[in-house]
Amino acid sequence: MTSTNRADFFKPGTTYHINPNGTAPEIRAEFICHGVGTNPRNGEKRAFGFYRVGAFDDWFSTALRPEQWTDHDWWRLCTDPQCAKHAGFSDEA
Numbered sequence: 001m002t003s004t005n006r007a008d009f010f011k012p013g014t015t016y017h018i019n020p021n022g023t024a025p026e027i028r029a030e031f032i033c034h035g036v037g038t039n040p041r042n043g044e045k046r047a048f049g050f051y052r053v054g055a056f057d058d059w060f061s062t063a064l065r066p067e068q069w070t071d072h073d074w075w076r077l078c079t080d081p082q083c084a085k086h087a088g089f090s091d092e093a
Contacts, residue, residue: 048061
């Protein structure tokens with residue numbers, strides 16, 4: 001899926017699920033992004049936060065790379081079903 005509004009990486013303060021539609025919560029990956037930084041050696045971005053594989057698993061700290069953003073179908077998590085939007089796209093048209 002392509003768009004000029006496609007976000008290029010995770011956004012701090014946002015919680016994401018990998019394709020929540022049709023995936024059971026106990027096996028759905030989830031990531032809470034607490035910050036984004038740049039590797040001082042090579043300039044590559046990293047998203048820092050907490051990750052878990054399923055709703056019943058423990059959270060662990062991690063740093064995700066750009067490939068992990070582009071290789072998965074990330075969705076922002078929200079409690080109102082009307083606000084669920086694909087994470088790769090901004091709210092603005």
